[in-house]
Amino acid sequence: MIKKYIHIGIMGTLVFLGAGCSDSLDQPILGTYQADQYFTSLANANAALTAVYVPLSYTDAFSNQIWVLGDVSSDDAVKGSLPGDQADIDNINNFNIQTSNAAVESVWGRYYDGVSKANFVLGGLTDENKEIPDEDKAVIIGQAKFLRAYYYFTLTNSYGNIPLRLEVATADNLAAPVVPQAEIYAQIETDCIDAAAALPTSWDGSDFGKATKGAALSLLAKTYLFEKKYELAAAAAKQVEDLGIYSLTQKFTDNFYATTENNSEVIFSILHTSGLSPKQGSGLNQAFAPRGALNGYGFFQPTQNLVDNFEQTADGVDDPRLDYTVARVGHPYFDMEFDPSWSNTGYLSKKQVQPLSEVPIEIKGDGNLNVEAIRFADVLLIEAEALNELGNGAAALIPLNKIRKRARESYLYDDSLGNTTVPDGLLPDITTTDQSQLRNIIRRERRSELALEFGRFYDIIRYGSAYASDALKDIPNFNFETNTFFPIPQSERSTNNLLD
Amino acid sequence: MMIFTLKPRWKLVRITFLFLCMNLLSYAQEKMIEGKVVDSETNEILISATVQVIGTTVATITDFNGEFKLMAENGAVLEIKSLGYETVSEAAIFDALMTIQLAPSLNALNEVLLVGYSTQKKSDLTGAVSTVNSSDISALPVGGADQILQGQAAGVSVTQSSGAPGGGINIRIRGVGTINNNNPLYIIDGVPTQNGIDQISPNDIENISVLKDASSAAIYGARAANGVVIITTKKGKKGEVKVNINGYTGIQTSQHLINMANTAQYVNAFNIAATNDGRALIPDDIIAGLPNVNWQREVLEPAPISNVQASISGGSDNTTYIVSANYFNQEGLIRNSSFDRLNLRTSINSTLSKLFTVGVNMNLGYSKNRQVGSSGDGFGDGNPGASVLRYALFRTPATPVYNDSGQFVDLPENPGFFGDGLNPVGYADNYNRNFHEYSLLGNVFIELNPIENLKIRSDFGTNFVIVDYKQFFATWGIDRFLNSPNSLAQSNSTQFDYNWTNTATYDLTINENHVFQFLAGSELVKSNTRQQGASRTLYSDQDPAFQYLDNGLGIQQNGGNETHWALFSLFGRINYAFDNKYLATFNFRRDGSSRLDPSDRYGNFYGGSIGWRLDQEAFLEDVTAISLLKIRAGIGQLGNQEIGNYSYATLVSSSGYYPFGGANNQGNAINTLGNPNVRWETSTQTDVGLDLNVFNNALSLSADYYVKNTSGVLLQPQAPPSAGGTASAFVNAGKIRNQGFELELNYRGDINDKFKYDVTGNFATVTNEVISLAGGAPLVGARIDNNYFATRTAVGHPIGSFYLLQQEGIFQNEQEIFTHAYQGPGIKPGDVMFRDVSGPNGEPDGVIDENDRSFVGKSIPDFTYGLTANGSYANFDISLFFQGVYGNKIYNQINTDIEGFYRAFNITERIATQSWDGEGSTNEFPRLSWDGATNNKRPSSRFLENGSYLRLKNIQLGYTLSENTSKLLKFSSVRVFVSAQNVFTITEYTGIDPEIYTNGNSAGDGVRAVGIDWGTYPSARTFTVGLNANF
DSSP: OHHHHHHHHHHHHHHHHGGGGGGGGOOOOOSSEEGGGOOSSHHHHHHHHHHHHGGGOOSSTTTSTHHIIIIITTTSEEEESSTTTTHHHHHHHTTOOOTTOHHHHHHHHHHHHHHHHHHHHHHHSOTTOOSSOHHHHHHHHHHHHHHHHHHHHHHHHHHSSEEOOOSOOBTTBOOOOEEOHHHHHHHHHHHHHHHHHHSOSOOOGGGTTSOOHHHHHHHHHHHHHHTTOHHHHHHHHHHHHHTOOOOOOSSGGGGGSGGGOSSTTEEEEEOOBTTOSSOBSBSHHHHSSOSSTTOOOOEEEEOHHHHHHSOBOTTOOBOHHHHHHEEOTTSEETTEEOOGGGOSSSOEEOTTOOOTTTSOGGGTTOBOOOEEEEEHHHHHHHHHHHHHHTTOHHHHHHHHHHHHHHHHTHHHHOGGGOOSSOOTTSSOOOOOOOHHHHHHHHHHHHHHHTTTSSOHHHHHHHTOHHHHHHHTTTOTTOOHHHHSSOOOOHHHHTTOTTOO | OHHHHHGGGHHHHHHHHHHHHHTTOOOTTEEEEEEEEEETTTOOBOTTOEEEETTSSOEEEOOTTSEEEEEEETTOEEEEEOTTBOOEEEEOOSSSOEEEEEOBOSSGGGOEEEOSSSEEEGGGOOSOEEEEEHHHHTTOOOSOGGGGGTTTSTTEEEEESOSSTTOOEEEEESSOOOSSOOOOEEEETTEEESSGGGGSOGGGEEEEEEEOSHHHHGGGGGGOTTOEEEEEEOOOOSEEEEEEEEEEEEEEEOOOOOOBOOHHHHHHHHHHHHHHHTOOOOOHHHHHTOOOOOHHHHHBOOEEEEEEEEEEEEEOSSEEEEEEEEEEEEEOSBTTOEEEEEEEEEEEEEEOSSSEEEEEEEEEEEEEEEEOOOSSSSOSTTOOOSOHHHHHHHSOTTSOSBOTTSOBOOSOSOHHHHOOOOOHHHHHHTOOEEEEEEEEEEEEEEEEOOSTTEEEEEEEEEEEEEEEEEEEEOOBOSSSOBTSSOEEEEEEEEEEEEEEEEEEEEEEEETTTEEEEEEEEEEEEEEEEEEEEEEEEOOSOOSGGGOSGGGOOSOEEEEEEEEEEEEEEEEEEEEEEETTTEEEEEEEEEEEETTSOTTOOEEEEEEEEEEEEGGGSHHHHTOTTEEEEEEEEEEEEEEEOOSOSSTTSOEEEEEEEEOGGGSOEEEEEEEEOOOTTOOOEEEEEEEEEEEEEETTTTEEEEEEEEEEEEEEEEEOOOOOGGGOSSBOOOEEEEEEEEEEEEEEEEEEEESSSSEEEEEEEEEEEOEEEEEEOTTOOOEEEEEEETTEEEEEEOTTSOTTEEEEBOEEEEOOSHHHHHHSOBOOTTOOTTSEEEOOOOOTTSSOOSBOSGGGOEEEEOSSOSEEEEEEEEEEETTEEEEEEEEEEESOEEEOHHHHHHTSOOSSOOOBHHHHHHSOOSTTSOSSSOOSOSTTHHHHTSSBGGGEEEOOEEEEEEEEEEEEOOHHHHHHTTOSEEEEEEEEEEEEEEEOOOSSOSOOOOOGGGGGGGGGGOSBOSSOOOOOEEEEEEEEEEO
16 A cells, blocks of 8 residues: 555656746747847947938839839839839829829838837937947937938828827837828927937948938928928028038039949938848849840839920030930940830930949849939039028029039030030029029929939929929829828728827 | 347246345356456457346446456356447356457447547547548558648648648648637647648558547647647557558649630730730731740649658567658659658557556658749748749740750740740749758657556657758849849758656546546646858859859858747646546646746646437437437637747847948847737637437447637737838737537448448538727738738638729720729720729718728638548449538639739730620620729739639549468558549639649738639649558
8 A cells, every 4th residue: 555655656746847847938038139128238229220221222122112202203204114014103103093002102111110210229229328328329319310300301291291200119009190291390300400419520431321410401401491491491501511521523423323422412322232142232223224135124214304304505415414314315325325125205214323334234233323312412402492482592593503513514524525615505604583583493403403313203292283283284193282292001091090 | 049049048047036136145056257358459458348148137347457257157148348349249158267359349439539648439538529540541642641631520621832742731620710820739649749740651640639629629728729630650569570561653743724825815915905005016027936835834744753651560468669661752743843751760669567668659750842933923031932833824825935045035035025924944944942851750758557547657759850941043044144143042940849748647436437537747848949041142153063052152141040938837637437428528737838928927728528428328228220429518728829939028130231331231120029918819619519320330420519719819910110110019809709510420331241331521611700809900911912912800700801892894885984983094995893882981982992992702611521432342442532612712813913914924815815895795804905904903803713622632443452362472461552633623713723722922921811822833633553562
């Protein structure tokens, strides 16, 4: 009988021996930080900041479709490529826009992702965080704020009244209501002002491409312009000029060639580098290049209407920016001849595309050309426009004529134009100070100078109903009232129950 | 004869006996009979067998040693009965110990089922458990052990991902209980595994039990909500050495190709559309020289399949063993896809002494799976690449496969006319994607038998798996440079899972009527997974001899990670039977999981069931037709712990790179939001069932009705995109209900000695409904276009219901367009007309937009069924296996490419020839126009099809050599057979194969995106010949 109990004892021991194993449940989280324990080193903070820059990139032309919302929608460009391919881009061009439109979804998601990543940095780098030195913290915060403002600027120009998110969403706080556009602009102003105060005027070496004081002030100027706060816009633009480090390059094309992309005109660049993995090259190079032997996709074809915007002298000499911007028959397509079968409109975009000598066809989608998101020419045109709107036409002429001078003097600096003198009557200085006349001149100048730089549609809308309706008169479906903004995308509508 | 001689004495004996009893005297002529009852096959003792002296009421039952004693007179005849055995009569022997052998009856009553940590007789079972035996599955030419479950058990729905060799299998037990992981738990020889079923050979399986209801599965607690599949592998048997060899070999061919347009039809349709749209026509001089290629035929080539299995088994009184080896090889219909598996298995059980038994089961496995892109368009992480078949369908027939110098033609000469789809033959030919898996699956155990009826067992099991992935992306193409620069990717993952399981079982019988079985145990399960990967680009030589990382001259990359999880549990079970009539089972498990927040890691799970054996009641005693009639009912709670390892925490990880300084700088951001309150999903299930065997067990029936309510379903409420790109947190919020009826039927008929047959059928319905999403927005699934999702998981509808516009017809004239709801600019007669279902205010609003989408079908069938018929006549045998599903829909996404007519892709023959060409011509297929495609190919019911099918999955004809012939050949038995797989399919589905789970694009959406066909890898029709020999 005793033996029996011994055996039962053995049983009991064996069965419950495992009880000691309950410690095994303490399995640590391996290889990944918990968010509330992340901002413990400068390196970590910098990595979180790097993530905020990522959505800027054009590594995939079709996941960053700002070129569609900003230009295909306008009178400057059409979709191009094969009929039916990426039909939603055509739908933007025709203003047959469903809430599930791919471009509408893509820009919204990508730019808000940037906002969210900025919020993660800003939420982690609180005053209480003592593990990151204050000076570093300030500069990181400055960049995050600039980027957040940059993303919001595109978002509100594209979609109007939108959610304003300043903190990382949490599991129980995912939805957010829309706020009036004015509140979004106000936040952009605040962020830009904070950023301008915190950021250095320039970065050296491997830090090139990070946000600077000039970038923050330029974005601030542009925001004021969009808000029609002309006085502030002119003042902010002046502040950029007063930094004394920016000037127009002698050659317009310096802004669009990889070899000359770090120049005095760049204020904020979106960086691309070939040959990295994961890929960090520009996908625009492939998307905008012609199909066929050049291994492009043939998207983003300029319109006749855009071509006609470029001035021409009485002798038929074109504004040199036309052929810097648009490829066409009879003019070289970089280092080769233009083939008319490449385009439905007869034109291709040259901006954001590189010659084969720089990027061979094998790595077509991995170009190394940066995208100059803000350049000094834009600031000068902001200044000109703001001053003119303030009724100070004379002052407005100064920045405006700097733009025209640089354009016409291409003949002095660009050997390929085969001339060492500026042709007669080419882009003469403007002299009129009539506000209304000058307004039209500045608008035309802005369109030529910044053509195919992904912002034309926002200008059209900003100029108001009459201008917009005229510009898009060929698009029967366009209606200024209903198409001022793109619709908030379906994916947001079906998930954000605080939207309305 | 004996009965006749006995009969006249019956009265006398009885009267005498009664008289003697009354006098309480022993009768001089009666003597003690002692004996033992054993199983004739295994020699195991049989407890509780009834021994009765025929013609008397003298009876007893055997004790725990299978022994009995009773008094009888000379010449008495004993009748010995035991449940599940053929009843025998034997003349009493008085002078020696009788050994009575009972042969197992041919009915299912004696079937012993695995019910988790122990076994139970089917007749005593009170839960819902289905079984599949090796005899049902031995000769199906399938690669995976999981495939053999298809159509075999009611309520167990098995769908292959695609027909690709080595492709995955999706097993759903009693519907879809969650939007998350719905895979059952697999227990193989006691070892819990997630994918161990892929590592063993189907030929090594002895028996599969599927625990379907909560009362039986509760013993597995937090892992059992999706059901439990318990697999026992073959063991050696006491006796002479047996050698078994079986094998088959055969050929697979393609079937049910889609009728595509030929070159003439394509050109004709193109030119009609070009005329309609005012575009350039294909000129006659080009037409003259065009080839006519059938791309499906080009990519789907006949391919061999074969399997060979050899085993040696045997055993002495104390030790049994089996050693087996298996090799399976399947080439795919599509070039560069194949599956090879090699298994070596050993199982030894040895009784060391009265006290100790030890044993070991070890399965060593190796498999090689070569894959081609077979599903989807290549979009999405982990997608093996765009489907070869998709390109085969939309590459126009007017483009040759090869050019004059034997190279693959890449772009057609006129892409505007003939499209720019990849050359599918070239695409497949350049596929070089390989997975090598090495696995060890097995356990060792020691069992103590310290006292009668008590067994203590300690099991250590492991599943150790190494997966090597290697893929070379060769540069190819003569016009385009695909995969440029070329690159090699390799990765390696090591998964080490182990479990330590301790159990004690104790059998207790009180007053002969109360039979108890107790089980108590503890279990520790741990899993460690580690992986690393590397890649390089720029291989100057694409020869396989140089496809090694060292040879890459370009970019080098690497990465790696590791995860651990653990589960610790205590559990117990009580089985109780009263008088063999009333049965009850109670299960309990307490689980602790590392996957929950450290502050609260434990949960309890209960299950109980009762049964009533009506056939044992007096009122049914005389109804001899009924040998079993049992009703049963059960209820229980189960958990689903497949909730991710760290769902409770908000995690930060790499979120892309940015090239400051021309180098890749890693960016880190929040990748997933956490929720510290995450618990496992809980499913509460009630089940009522009936088991009936009649006509001497010739007909057996088992029916069940269940309701399975899953609550706390982890939802990852789709975060608004404005919340950023982070994955949102899991919240236990959803409620899902599955209910269904299941029926299993078996009939065995022996027409005469030579002609025998049996038919087994099963049928199961399931109704799935989302009861609550806790107020959250419906969940979308199955991206079929940029930001366009085909399905919606919403309250009141089954999971993953199709949510689309409805095609109302075709606009026949301008008048119809004018009077119909506005569909957008440019609509012309011949375009698809959509139904104006609703508007922003819930009323039809005269505008066709997102508001007009509605629920138009579900991917979960109304019912599934299987039917197996076996017949034998003399030495011939035949078996037929049908399997089917009914009531589900499939979204034929590939038809949006080949019927949507939006680019210069090839089209189906019916679109080329039956499209709208004038008022009244058709109300089904729109006009031929690319301009019209924006409207006509909008995701709608136009592309949603009936997915029901009935398939003759297998037919097999066998011949067993006569004993004499076998002996001449020195075999003890030889059977040869021919078999055909996927003989025919009855379906309305126009895609290539209705047996499709989902596609590579949607894999991440799980059950929210089932039944989306992007051009799947089709099932093959397979013809095999085989041999099964024993000696």
